[in-house]
Amino acid sequence: MFKKNVDAKALQRLSGADKKKLRRTAKQRFPQASDDDLDAILPPKVEITVAKYPSRTLVYGIEGELPMLFDIDGRGHELFPTVYALWKVPYLLPAFTLKGGEVSHFILGGADLMFPGISVPPEGLPSFQAGQPWSVKVPGNPAPIAVGTTTMSNTEALKAGLRGKALRIAHYYKDLLWASADGRYVPNEGFYDDMVIEDPNFASASQHIDSSEDPSEGKQDKAAVDVSECLTEDHAINSETIENVTAGVSELNLPQEKTTEEQTEEKEHQHLSTEEIDSLLDICLLQALHTNVKDKDLPMPGSILWYVYIVISH
Incomplete structure (x- = not known):
């Protein structure tokens, strides 16, 4: 919604009565919010301003500080x-949690959230109805990156095979409202x-809480994300490719134990020169461009190419 730069028509302070009305509307719209939560975003002893935009959108903020709420229709129905x-x-x-941080690149580019991009918990989708406000998070990061409106209920989503649009994004980190x-x-x-991506500090704290988690599982989950599928309904996972990969893994013969001599010899073979490392990176890049990167994905930032197609897919 805030993709184009549009100047506000007017900026004014809310009266005491209007502040109370806004607080009541916020409580109805966000029923899980406590009084302390509302105090955090609408402090009772500071001035609250409202900016009016040509599209009837209202943006409420703490005077001289940050925008806290926005009302799309100007009547409180879409706060x-x-x-x-x-x-x-x-x-x-x-909040919906994305399958991986790489999917956030498309949300920050203004795309809506598709069901294939959502990480479904083991217990299944939570209950929700069409038209409800939800946020979007990245795994391992507690700070939401976007907000929007659900397009269907969880029951309808299951009937649709978890395909299609899940959330119509109204505002996101890096849009013009954030930048204002x-x-x-x-x-x-x-x-x-x-x-x-995940917050390193949050991830570190989580590791202390649950030290028994196998880190290889998270890596496999990241590698399994189909980024293009998170944006459109027209792409499906190639089952033949999955079968080939599964068959290849099952044919691997991993030795149970190695002698000291074998381990020493293996370490010698693993020592690579700078030129050899550069050559391997060149091969990884060419392989990624040949097998994974599609024409419609280009151009793309170097960070996405490195993180999505080389690091987690190697």
């Missing part, structure tokens, strides 16, 4: 928190200009 508000209260809205704030910032080290 949303900004990402700044969600970074203060991350659980203000229920003088004090714009990012909440953690996982936020980059063209992509959001």
Whole structure:
């Protein structure tokens, strides 16, 4: 929605009565929010301003600081928190979690969220109805990156085979509403200009909590993400390719034990020169361009090429 630069018609302070009305509307729209949550985004003892846009959209903010809420229709029926508000209260809205940080590149480019891009928990999809406000998160990062409206219920989504559009994105990190704030910032080290990945500090804390988790499982999940499928319904996973990969893995014969002599010899073989490493990287790049990168994906940032097609797919 905030993809084009449009100047506000007017900026004014809310009266005491209007502030109370806005707070009541926010409580109805975000029923899980506590009084403390609302105080965090609409502090009771500060001035709240409203900016009116030609499209009837209203943007509410803390005077001299950050935009906190926006109302698409100007009547309170489509009131949303900004990402700044969600970074203060991350659980203000229920959230869909992406399959991987690489999918966030497309959300930050203005695309809507498709069901194939969502990570479905083991217990299945949570309950939701069409027309509800939800946020979007990246695995391993507690800070939401976007907000939008659900296009169908969870029951309808299951009937559709978890295909199609899940969330019509209304606002996202890096759009013009985010950029309109003088004090714009990012909440953690996982936020980059063209992509959001896990927060290193959050991931480190999670490892201390659950040290028994197998890190190879997460890596396999990341490698399994089909980025193009997260944007359109017209792409399906090639079952023949999956069968070939599965067959190849099953044919591997891994030795159970190695002698000291064999281990020493293996280490000698694993020592690569700089030229050999460069050559291997060239091969990985050419392989990625030949097998995974599609014409419609180009041009793409170098960070996406490296992270999505070389690092996690090697």
